[in-house]
Structures are given as C-alpha cells and as structure tokens.
Amino acid sequence: MVVNSIRERTIAENSMVVLLQGLQGEVTTVDLRNECTARGRVLNVDAFMNVRLEDVLYRDRQGRRTQLQDLFITGRNVRYVHIPDHVDIMETVQNQLAKIHRVRNFASEGGGRKEFSKKTK
C-alpha cells in the first residue's frame, strides 16, 4: 500500500505524487512526453512518478494500437495523467496522507504489534 522506504515516503508526502498513488487500482490514461498514450490499470506509482500499468492499450504517435500486459513508464516521461471522473482529488490526497501518517507513527512508537496488545486506551 505504502512504500517501505522512508525517503520515498517523505518525497511522496510532500509532492502531488500522492494523488497518483491514490489512483492505484484505477483505470487511467497516461499521456507521455512523446505524444503517446497508455491506458490501463495503475498497479503502482512511486515517489518519482514511475508508473506501472497492467492490461494496457498503448497508442503511439501515429495512432497505432498495441495491447500490452505490463507497462512500466519512467516518471520523467509522463506528461498527463487522466484522473477518472469518479475520483475526488482532495479526498484521495487526504486519504493517502493519512495512510502515510499512520504508518509512520506506527513504526515510530517502538514495537508496532506490541503496542496493540499492551496498551489500553
């Protein structure tokens, strides 16, 4: 759900990549820098905006369509990401930030699991 590296988590937390991370599982279109488009389900987005898509319809500049099972796009090559209409931008960002916040505090309170069994409210 959230990346394991603290560095990546911090980078993501302070940039709009969290919005894209919130889109994980949705079907979106990614417009690339080279005027190609890729439409598929978002598997994973990392802090550098590298995107992994599955079940992709890749359309190149000339308009030729290609079906791909798995596609990895380097973050720098992204130009646009179309956000599905049913996704609320602010809500998605806030949910993602909450998840990161939770994970961070979970880890920092020393012991993770131990906390839940010992501590009472």
Add this chain to the structure above:
Amino acid sequence: MRTEYYFRHGAGGNFSHDSLLRSCVAVSNMEERERVSETDRKETASNPELERDADPNVEEEGEDAETLDVCSEHFNPLRALYAPAAPPLPFPNIKCFNNVSDYESFLKGGRGRAKPENVEKKRRKAMKGVADPERIERLKKLMVNNPVAESEEGESSSSSQPRRRRKQKPLRNVLTRMPLCKGSPLGELYRCVQERIRVKVHIRTFKGLRGVCSGFVVAFDKFWNLAMVDVDETYREPLLGEAIYHEKALTVSRLFEKLRLQEDPGAAEVGEKQEKAGEPKETPEDRSDRPAESRGGGRTAEPGQSESAADKRDEGNVSQARRKYGKVHTRHINQLFVRGENVILINPQPL
C-alpha cells in the same frame, strides 16, 4: 490595687523581677492584670481624645472633620498621620502603599513592567481553573471513538496519549505546503486555487509550445505538478523533421489563430492580413501563406515534405481515423494531472 501597681512598674522594666517573686501567683491574677491593662488602655486612649476634642474647640468648629477628610480641600496630612485613628476613607478596602514610587510601579503593572508576555502569563494564570473551550475541542479531536474526530485524527488516535506528546511537530505534507508559498509566484497560484480562478497553463513540447490547458487548479506542489479540473486543452502535436526548422515558433496567439482558421476556412484571408500586419518582419512565412492556400481544404497545410504529404493523403493506411498532422486540436478533460516539468507558464485569466 496591687496588680495595678505591678502593671505600671512593669512598664518601667521591673516586671521580670516581680514576676519571679510572683511566679506562684494564680492565673486569676494574670487575668486580672490583663483586664486591668485593657481598662488602662481605654483610659489612656480616652485622654488624648479629650485633649483632641478640646483642641478644635480652640479652632473653628466643623473644620475638624474636613482636615481629616482625605477628599476635602482642607485635608491636613500631618494631622492625619498623628491622629490616633485612621482617617475615614471613602473606600475602606483600598490598597495601601508605602510610598509614591510603590504606587507608581503598581500602576505600571506589578512586579515587572507590563510586557505583553507577562500580561499574557498573568492572564493565563488567572484563567487556570477555568475550562478553555479551545483546549477542550483540541482534546476532543484526539479522543478515540469520538464521532467528532475527523478521519485522519480518528485513524491515528488508536493510542492517543503518546501520540499527543509526539504531535508537537507541525504537520507538513503537500496540502499544508500549499499556503506556505505566499509571497512567491506559487503563492499567486495558491490564490488561484483558493479563489477558483480559471487559469491557462502553457504546456511544452521538447522544443517550444505544445498547447494551452484552460481549467481550475485544485492542488499543486513545488514542482508545479498540477491537479486540474474542467480542462479545455488546445494543442498541436509537434511537427516532425525538417518542418521544425522552417516553421515559425508556435505561440499562443498563433495557436489560436490556427485553430480559428481550421474551424472557419472563410476567415483565412482576413486572418492572413491580420497576421501579416501584426508581424514587423517579412520573412518567408510558410505558416501564414498556407492557410490562404488551403482555404478550400480547411486545414493548415505543411511545408512540402514527402513524408508528411504522403501521410496526409494516405489516410486509409492507419486503422483508426487519424488526426491530421499539424492540426490544432481541442479536447475537454474533466480531471487532469499535469507533471510540472511540462509546464511553461501559468496565466490566471482576467477577472
């Protein structure tokens, strides 16, 4: 009688000697002594009063009260100081000072000077027992199983006690950083977010302008990544090969000019004149000539290139209905995320 005698002598210092002799004296004697001393004092007290009453008889009657009245014009402070009883005060619960400078520093606010932080501290100390509604609200938010708690706080308040202590650090994430930009160009962008001002975002191609996105910005970050809604994108895909060198750089006005010409071929002539007038230099202009030529065709033609020409005519080659090369396109996208790297500039639209 004997006790009286002893009392008077006790004042003179022989008291201790006598008390040793009389150590076996009963308590009643001592009590008597005390009772006597009281009456004695009354006697002594009454004497000066009598004297006092006698004095004003010498002076005018009625002035006595005035000289001792602090509020009157005839107040005699020396007299009031030596009066056996305190002068009648209009405010019996008044605060008493030792000197004038005492009073001065009291006026200035007590022990220290009335610095704002001291004043604040005093106020808070005074309010210590009183419940602060703001504080109550804050604590409520951290409570578990409280329906008031928001989603973020609610999820993170599973162990609220240690969390509260740790939460001293201010929360910093992409959303909190947005308002921090005030005073910088990004701060201006934040204003557009807040006031829901429509903006035009110029998007770049590898060299030059690709197009313009017109929409509302919902969120942004320091890289100028934008989350936009209600976007109308007007763009032209970059030309290939030789064309780049021959054509004049695409600008926004040219972009929209081309779009207009595409949509309305009849306006080509007028457009051409306008464009020629607008440009000071008369360089061989492929772009502006072509609209006039391709009036009938209704599309902006390319400078002669075999490859592109072939592509243009040969529409049946590709499976889908291909977009004509070099055309200006428009599309509407409801929600769009733009990577900041591709942004040239952002133009808030006139209010």
